[in-house]
Amino acid sequence: MIPESFINELLNRVDVVDIIDKRVPLKKAGANFVACCPFHQEKTPSFSVSPSKQFYHCFGCGAHGSAISFLIDHDGLNFIDSIQELAKVVGLKVPNQVDEKPEKKKENIILEDSLILAKKYYQAKLKDSPQAIQYLKSRGLTGEIAKEFSIGFAPEGWNNLNEVFKDYDNDALIKSGLISKNDKGKRYDRFRNRIMFPIYNAKGQLVGFGGRVIDENDTPKYYNSPETSLFQKSYELYGLLAARKAIREKGYVLVVEGYMDVVSLAQHGIRNVVATLGTATTSFHIQKLMRYTPEIIFCFDGDNAGKSAAWRAMKNSLTSVTDEVQLKFLFLSDQHDPDSYVRQHSKEKFEDLAKHAIPLSEYIIQYLTQNNNLNSQEERVKFLNEVGPILENIASSKLTFLFKKRISVLLDLTTDELDKVIKVKNKGNTKPPAQQLKRQTTSVIRRFVSLLILDPTLVKKSDQDIAWGDTLDEQLAQTCIAKLLTDEDHNTASIFHFLNNRFDNDFIDEIKSQVLNFDEKMSLNDELDGLRKKIKQKKYQTINKSKLDAIKHKSFNTLSPEEKEFLKAITKR
Secondary structure, eight states, rough: OOOHHHHHHHHHHHHHHHHHHHOOOOOEETEOOOOOOTSOSSSSOOOETTTTEEEEEEEEOEEEHHHHHHHHHOOOHHHHHHHHHHHHHOOOOOTTTTOOHHHHHHHHHHHHOOOOOOOOHHHHHHHTOHHHHHHHHHHHHHHHHHHHHHOEESSSSOOGGGGSSSSSOOOHHHHTTTTEETTTEEEEOOOOEEEEEEEETTTEEEEEEEEESTTSSSSSEEEEEOOSSOOOOTOOOTTTTHHHHHHHEEEEHESSSHHHHHHHHHHOOOOSSEEOOOSSHHHHHHHHHHHHHHHEEEEEEEHHHHHHHHHHHHHHHHOOOOTTOOEEEOOTTTTHHHHHHHHSOHHHHHHHHHHHHHHHHHHHHHHTTTTOOOOOOOHHHHHHHHHHHHHHHHHHHHHHHHHHHHHHHTTTHHHHHHHHHHHOOSSSSSSSHHHHHHHHHHHHHHHHHHHHOOOOOOOOOGGGGGSSSOSSHHHHHHHHHHHHHHHOOHHHHHHHHHHTTOHHHHHHHHHHHHHSOOOTTHHHHHHHHHHHHHHHHHHHHHHHHHHHHHHHHSSSGGGHHHHHHHHHHHHHO
16 A cells, blocks of 8 residues: 555645656646547537646546546556656655665566567567468558557567567566466467467556457467466456547547457548457456546457457446446457458548447347337246346446336336336435534535545644534545644645545535635635634534533523523523
8 A cells, every 4th residue: 555645645746737748748827727528529629737736626527636647547547657756856765655665676677678679579470470461451551650659570489589588488478478388397488370469458568468369260269378466367458548638529438359450440430449358348448448538338259258248348337327428339240340441441431330229228228128128927026036136236227217217117117117026226325314414514514524624724723613414524524634634735636535534525526616616816714714713603603502402401500600600691592
């Protein structure tokens, strides 16, 4: 774990304006900087970056966050990688990460260096192989696109990498997946007579290879590097590094089955495309893609294998389907894959097919009813048994609700009748109304905390007595004030990072929305003093009422001296 104190220091040292400006050119606009939002398409800039808050916010799509969240959402880095990237910028050393396991870091460097050498070798061998070049040309690929994707060729033969690595017996080559070893201990090249596709992660690191046969009689069609400390198939997507910009511009991503499809579509100008790495689509893939777009279209061959792959992708994606994301499915005819379809037809016709891809709910119904006409009670029961677990796993509350209505109509049932046979948890707001009312009646405290987050230097020691109750807003006030009084170095971004780890994300997003909409020129000191008075007045009123309720049924003679004094003071007022 990275200490929170380090993250706080990092967010205080880094300049979010510089970080974003290197990736999205910013223009000065008053106290802030603006640009067209990198997370959605727009012609008029609504993306604002605040140097004082060290925060960005898009008034169009709602994207917001610190330098850390920007690298996560824009560059596709995970949390640890974004921390390490920012630490490099400001010259800090990340504790308990690099130094925790130096042997693992050394091993990864050796693995990556080995892969880079192999890549250069495969690229050189492609130039020397007329057969491989002819194969790529037959697939409509040019030398330029092959160079862009660093495509190479692993020639026939068992020990060709001897030319690259002097120490062919080095175990690092086996760990990298370049070399295999049989039961007798004999070593040989893992990839032979295959077109080689280098695989990069979101940081641009070379982590593995995918090899495709050029002789269609060879098997398997695709052969990948084994999993290593650098390479985990369930997390990575081929082509994502190159596709990120196009995905954002187009507003959707196409997920295809093979490397060749990615490259071939890029050759025809369709660049918002990625492929899984020989595995079924996982929830990690979906979550990674959601950083770039809310619309994910799975494009599969129309054969049985493609249909099976689509169904697996659907089931693995359900838990990641929120109200903000759309999953769609595009099936080509039996004789086509994406590559062949575009070559035979056109880019425009393919993109038109994508526009008319089947939405998730419709696809599920089509799949479950393809061999079931629902004419008998038994067929309906079978359908309900199959669709029940799917409904249970969909994370989106709105989609679940609408999908249930669709199923009810299909089966000629009311939604109440459907609920009796399919038990689906309510995915809506489960917080009790009383708690929601408390939050509404403590808006003064909410605003007070928001202003302190906007300018942490204005906190006072006496503020720790401000919040006395147990509502969510008061818990927020207690936590925030205690943090500000304990640590001096804070900005808006670092405080939100601290609070995000302690409160519900939706609740903190509400606070962020308030902070981000405050006028930069407002007099915070004056308003804070006014709010302090209001909160204290409310506090004393509440305390006095509680005391009064406790003694109002007592006779005056039975009251304690303190209670009598309190009653006299109240009466005088």
